[in-house]
Amino acid sequence: MNNLTPLFALIVFIIAFSTAYIINLKYKVNNLSSRYETVDGLRGFLAISVFISHASLWYQYIHENQWASKSYLYSQLGSTSVAFFFMISSFLFISKLLNSKEKGFDWRLFFVSRFFRLAPMYYFSLTIIVITVMIISDWKLKTGMFQFLHEMFLLGTFTVIRDTSINNFGLTYLINAGVVWSLPFEWLFYFSLPLISLIILKKKPPVFYLIISLLFIIGYFYVNAIRIPFLLSFVGGAIAALVVKKKLLENKNSTLLSILILVCLALIPQFENSNNIYCKLLITIVFILIASGNTLFGILNSSTLKLLGEISYSTYLIHGIILFLVFYFGFGLEKAKNLLASEYCKVVFLITPIIVIFSFLCYRGIEKPFMEISKKINN
Numbered sequence: 001m002n003n004l005t006p007l008f009a010l011i012v013f014i015i016a017f018s019t020a021y022i023i024n025l026k027y028k029v030n031n032l033s034s035r036y037e038t039v040d041g042l043r044g045f046l047a048i049s050v051f052i053s054h055a056s057l058w059y060q061y062i063h064e065n066q067w068a069s070k071s072y073l074y075s076q077l078g079s080t081s082v083a084f085f086f087m088i089s090s091f092l093f094i095s096k097l098l099n100s101k102e103k104g105f106d107w108r109l110f111f112v113s114r115f116f117r118l119a120p121m122y123y124f125s126l127t128i129i130v131i132t133v134m135i136i137s138d139w140k141l142k143t144g145m146f147q148f149l150h151e152m153f154l155l156g157t158f159t160v161i162r163d164t165s166i167n168n169f170g171l172t173y174l175i176n177a178g179v180v181w182s183l184p185f186e187w188l189f190y191f192s193l194p195l196i197s198l199i200i201l202k203k204k205p206p207v208f209y210l211i212i213s214l215l216f217i218i219g220y221f222y223v224n225a226i227r228i229p230f231l232l233s234f235v236g237g238a239i240a241a242l243v244v245k246k247k248l249l250e251n252k253n254s255t256l257l258s259i260l261i262l263v264c265l266a267l268i269p270q271f272e273n274s275n276n277i278y279c280k281l282l283i284t285i286v287f288i289l290i291a292s293g294n295t296l297f298g299i300l301n302s303s304t305l306k307l308l309g310e311i312s313y314s315t316y317l318i319h320g321i322i323l324f325l326v327f328y329f330g331f332g333l334e335k336a337k338n339l340l341a342s343e344y345c346k347v348v349f350l351i352t353p354i355i356v357i358f359s360f361l362c363y364r365g366i367e368k369p370f371m372e373i374s375k376k377i378n379n
Helices: 006-026 037-064 072-099 107-136 145-156 179-199 207-223 228-245 255-270 277-291 303-310 312-331 341-378
Strands: none
Touching: 006 037, 006 072, 006 303, 006 341, 037 072, 037 277, 037 303, 037 312, 037 341, 072 179, 072 228, 072 255, 072 277, 107 145, 107 179, 107 312, 107 341, 179 207, 179 228, 179 312, 228 277, 255 277, 303 312, 303 341, 312 341
16 A cells, blocks of 8 residues: 555545544534534545645655655645635635625624634644744744744734744744645635625625725735635635525435536546636535535535534644654654655554544634633623
8 A cells, every 4th residue: 555545545534534433422522503514524524635635745755855746636635625625614604694684794703703713723733833843943043033023923924924934944834734825815715705795785894894804905915926726716615605595406415416526526636736727616516516415425414524524623733733743753754764655654544543633632622612712702
């Protein structure tokens, strides 16, 4: 076995699912029934898929010093998963706007809850990254204090302005597998919502939020390139919200539609990444069907998948850190080069339950408590 065969991904999925199943026997992460249960189930696949993609990339990096996949399948496990994450964000919040068309939308509640949803776990992972870099640097500043503080500012603002290394450590991006690149797009979408709501809500947002929205968008595109393929993912999620709101899909759980999802998923790895417009169309079709309630033969109704979905943000932020700690400190990059492909796969299999368990602990200890704090503030 090697890290590029589909069997490698399948085994990691099975181990992750089994670990989550055992956790779910004792701890129910979320006992409340969600309105979009199939989306919750889909989310359970996504963060694990990103982990599998990066685990494959790590083997490539260790042996060839290249952070690039040779497999379209493993490239798409990461790329398509992030596209789905963007669609989920767009779907959920455009749906909220559509459902608030008559009664208005609480913008203060929205921004406070978004900050408390994303920031605590992000700052926790960032703290681990900074400590890791300082340990590697023997706790010595390799840059000036002003430069170091500037780096902390860039990272502390979710790399919206730009990403950066820490303390002149060139492999900083490897510590979390570079996953934070997607967060600026999330914030761009959130800050765009007040302007988007002008064409949805009858009760328009207060001028303050419209000004903030406009300033953020202008500032964002002043320092960042316009990345159309990523923005199209949010468009796909918005289309799904409209389809669901207008109930355009009947017999959504038909065998034919489930087969259509599988066909689309099988076609996606024929493309190098999700940026291709035809690939994006396939992803959008899959998401519309799932968001409409297709359970994919009942798979997406699994409570275990929903648990993996609940802890997916922690998994997304933490899996790269664990991979880095294992291969940089545990083995050492030079010794890791001696690992055969089959040996490397076994190491990843052993890491998988650790990532699921640690993600669960982060959700229980960091994410959920701060979500409760957010509710108290908003109340």
